[in-house]
Amino acid sequence: MSDHGSHSHGPVTRAGESADDALEHAREAAHGDAGSHGEHGGLGKYLLVFLALCGLTTMSFFTYSAAWPWRDQPQVGWAFMMAVSCTKAMLVILFFMHVWWEANWKYVLTIPAAMMALFLGIMLVPDVGMRNRMVSQERALHMARGSDLRLIEEASAASAASAAH
């Protein structure tokens, strides 16, 4: 309440500083404990995160290799890849986007956005299940089915067999 008695007409600032400078001071005060520039990890930490990201990318790429044990159950691979992607996303957000070191304002912005994104995803779930319930006649006529794929595979096998003879 130091400015109470003064006759300043603008935003509350110290003499000779703009509003943005004041914000900067406030921000520094908010997490001044971590020191001047050491607060953002430094080269070593970034390299560590980089290596982790590369390792995680290799892990999701691993699902594509022949050594992946669940080739006949794609759902296992999907769940695994999404877990890996979420981990990578968290690493990027926390360290590259500096959210790890930010003050509490980060929750004000990220939580509502994350909730909106999550609800949006959940709201789409019924659509996944019911997408082919109502199909127009024209679409039913031209829509690909699993049988089409099998037909082409059979044709392919037949031509391979005839070529072998």
Place this chain on the structure above:
Amino acid sequence: MTASAASIPHGHDHGHSGHGDDHGHGHVTLQYQPGLPLSRGKLIMWLFLSTEIMFFAALLGSYVVLRFGASVWPKPHHVHLSEPIGAFNTFVLICSSVTVVLALEAARVNKTSLAKLWMVLTFLLGAVFLGVKAYEYVAKFDHGIYPASPRGRLYERPDLYYGSAVRARLDELRREPTSGWSAAKYRWAVWRHGSPQAAALAGWKEPETVDRLKELDEMPESALSAEQQESRRRLQQIQKMLASPDQQAFDMAVVADQVMPLPSEGPGGGAHHGGGHGLNDAFPWLKLPVVIPGGNMWASTYFLLTGFHAVHVIVGLIVFAILLTYRLGAKQAGMIENAGLYWHFVDLVWIFLFPLMYLF
């Protein structure tokens, strides 16, 4: 700075005397306190990014609905996606995220030339990403995979409609104009005069055509490689099948398989079959319609998602190009930070796009 209310109205001249609500007298001083302890630029960038999160959540969500609600969805190999190329692009974007962070760190401690070096590297890595993306798009276009019909040659099923499309294309090849320019001029004249007859009366002659299929058939065996001879034999065979009056559904599947086989799954898929064995690969000028079950929906989602992502990359590159015109010292650190936040977000989107598009 310790005031807790966002704004405190004060009647200046009257202090706290009776008519506090009467703003008609004198003027009112509003005392502001920042709502969030961060600079305006960064606040706006975060707000923008939270809208972007929802934008891409909607796109990815729709993709998931279409992908898992579809009765058939093509395997990555069916649509000629290359996982190693996608993984390489992921690596490029991760590297560019690191370089932009290092540019920010260098700028903070006023190492301007180092900051500029990292920024140039970031720009180059972004450009490499776009180049690889363009290469991938061209590979799709070469296989007739477009998001829409005028150029797209995708068919969903090996049915009668597909058969007639292949026949129509073969007919086109039997009278292909020798020069694309004169053909375009003639088409324009027909459009202008309303009909081919009217165009003929106005003195327009039909452009000269050549029978590409007959040319191929008459080519001496010595002019063709063994593989091309084999492909020519297969092409003649499917022409017979298409002309046959008692064709079966299975025949069209054979035609589809001959034109562009669906490569088998797994690494190295398509090496033993497909790959370069389709007629469209043997004779690129054929450009016959192809069958990829679920391919049209795949193409729509692929080009929409990766296209929007590529647009974001382009915007990022423009921002970096503008930043490069500045002296990247401590004064510019805020700007670099905001540009970096955006760039990390672009990276983030790709982190989800890569597995969803290439590995699912």
